[in-house]
Amino acid sequence: MSAPTRASLWRDLIHKPFFWGIIAIVALLALNVIKDPTYLAISINPNNGHLVGNLIDILRQAAPVMMIAIGMSLVIATGGIDLSVGSLMAVSGAVSMEFLAAAGDSTSIGVALAAVGLSLLITGILGAVNGILVAYVGLQPFIATLVLMLAGRGVAKVITGGQNTAASSDPFRWIANGFVIGIPVVFILAVLIVVLVAWVVRRSALGLMIEAIGINPRASRMAGIKPKGLLLTAYILSGILAGIAGVMSVGSVMTVDISRTGYQLELDAILAVVIGGASLAGGKFSLSGAFVGALLIATLDKTVLYLGVSSSATPAFKAIVIVAICLLQSDRVRSWFQRRRKTAAPAPRVEIVKEEAAA
DSSP: OOHHHHHHHHHHHHTSHHHHHHHHHHHHHHHHHHHOTTTTOOEEOTTTOOEESHHHHHHHHHHHHHHHHHHHHHHHHTTOOOTTHHHHHHHHHHHHHHHHHHHOOSSOHHHHHHHHHHHHHHHHHHHHHHHHIIIIIOOOHHHHHHHHHHHHHHHHHHHHTTSOEEOOOHHHHHHHHOEETTEEHHHHHHHHHHHHHHHHHHHSSHHHHHHHHHHOHHHHHHTTOOHHHHHHHHHHHHHHHHHHHHHHHHHTTTEEOTTTTTTTHHHHHHHHHHHTTOOTTSSOOOHHHHHHHHHHHHHHHHHHHHTTOOTTTHHHHHHHHHHHHHHHHOHHHHHHHHHHHHHHSOOOOOOOOOOOOOO
16 A cells, blocks of 8 residues: 555544544543553453453443443434433333332243343333424424423332332343353344334435434425425434443333433434544534443543542543543544644755856
């Protein structure tokens, strides 16, 4: 590969927003390695043969964020936003735990699958409510989803009777705590779902139509695209993916805490989407970028705990990292630094050679 070709590929790479997310992940891991050289070590648990280590923990913690970030990407691409995903995680957890507690069979795979299916059905319906309010009633997405964000935890409290509900189900727990070839099942499921959604939206016209209504709803309508149906679809998918995230979250401890399950994860989802290069104005999204953004959020949370940052300073620490990444992604900031370098560079010396006239 020639030098100009390599330079062109490098320029294209650094202009991809998720590239800076990967750089930030590497920087955070390096920071942890400086504190503890064995931070990246992965070992095998002799009791069960599973891989253990900080990287494995990061993959497990990133899975729920990936789910809601993928759903948020589709909604934001339409020019909307979904603030209810954290509350829908709590609803999903409440439904599944109540169902399993009532069933009382801790070994049945069918009961576990029924609990998952019922949870996704309920969150899909609630996502459809968001879609109807936005697409057919005409409410602003911020207001429509804010209503369900506030009401969703109330629904979860009604389902559980206001109590933290625990249940026992080995197949359900395996979803969050199981391993396949040493890799967490929850991360494998997250990757498979991301690949499936990416294949559907990029191998069909769905992704282009979602971006079209985000760029200009009126022009897309004149081109024959039906925005209402697409908006409804995007919010239903966001609700279902939030339900999957809720199953992953409560499955690790087999208990739903209405006040804590999914708490403020909608903000992490929005940050992951922005880190991935999506435009909050709509019309542009990157599922691979959201995937990297979710990994970065999980790595950042793990780093905060590992470095012993106080809980009061944690939001500020996360904000500094996120702002730095967004600035690195900004074309305007990069062009400003390029202009500064050109201005600071010394002017080339020009030697004037005087020629004497011939006698």
